[in-house]
Amino acid sequence: MKGWRGWLAAGLTVSALISSPVRASEFSVAPVRLELNATLRSGALVVRNDSQESIGFQVDAMEWTQDAQGADRYTSSNDLIFFPKILSVEPGQESVIRVGARKPVVQAEKTYRLFIQEMPKPNALSQATGPGAQVSLLLRFGAPIFVTPVQATDDAELQVASLDKGVLKLSAHNTGNRHQVIEGIHLRGLGADGKELYAMTLADRYLLAGTTKAFSTTLDAATCRALASIEVTLKTDRLSRVRKLDVSRADCP
Missing domain, CATH: 2.60.40.10 (Immunoglobulins)
Incomplete structure (x- = not known):
């Protein structure tokens, strides 16, 4: 290294x-x-x-x-x-x-x-x-x-909490018994036809065992209103988790 x-x-x-x-x-x-x-x-x-x-x-x-x-x-x-x-x-x-x-x-x-x-x-x-x-x-x-523990377990939960007035809130919880190195939380905004209209990555580093981290980002009004859904992927050095959130105009500014 x-x-x-x-x-x-x-x-x-x-x-x-x-x-x-x-x-x-x-x-x-x-x-x-x-x-x-x-x-x-x-x-x-x-x-x-x-x-x-x-x-x-x-x-x-x-x-x-x-x-x-x-x-x-x-x-x-x-x-x-x-x-x-x-x-x-x-x-x-x-x-x-x-x-x-x-x-x-x-x-x-x-x-x-x-x-x-x-x-x-x-x-x-x-x-x-x-x-x-x-x-x-x-x-x-x-x-x-x-x-490191005698018997290591790797697990994590990804929750997309809400999209309110264009503010997307989500969290990652390490439910395993050892740390995860977050390589990125990748966001993909999709139109009704499934075409990618928005993409960004939230950066972080270590997620220790038993820890929950909250993340948020803001979408501008035009981008938010063009989306039908947002796909969120948590990628670590050991696992990945994916969640999808449907988007309506009521969620946007």
Whole structure:
């Protein structure tokens, strides 16, 4: 699996004028996620420094859940064993973070993220406040860590809740015991003759076990009134579900 290249900024080391030059380190993590289980109790992440300077990192583990709205939530956890917790990687070099699960035997999947946070350089503050100040972006990557169940089941429900005044609402519920990677929720609007008149894809990523996520999109009046039905397909890395909703003019703006 290809590594992740760390360009996403998680914060600024100091406050500075917008006109100040901005610099960010460049690093990658591979693989981008780990799956542990009763047989494979540990794994490793490789952090590579592709920048021209040494980079220090702090590593922290958080339990990862999703709330009733499907939003990600993180809480402190001691369920994972990982080492090192602090590391420094020289330019062009790699360092390995080893990860293990304290309880690798589970009936329903447990999910975590191992956050690899870039640490500020010791001289960052003096550089940021002196002549020709630069603002440094500190980058953070959260690698998903899955402790998979002894017997995995994959199932999901797709519900098209309503179409009201052109607003289409639907939801996806993971009824299995391990995560699904959503590859897309595909919408096809069909005319009375079955011809496709409208198409779009709603993007998302992870749908954790037992979680429901709600989605919505708005159709303009002309498009909505031209449709006889909307076909909705939930496509994940392991399954697909299809639902069809009849459309009437009363559903449109």
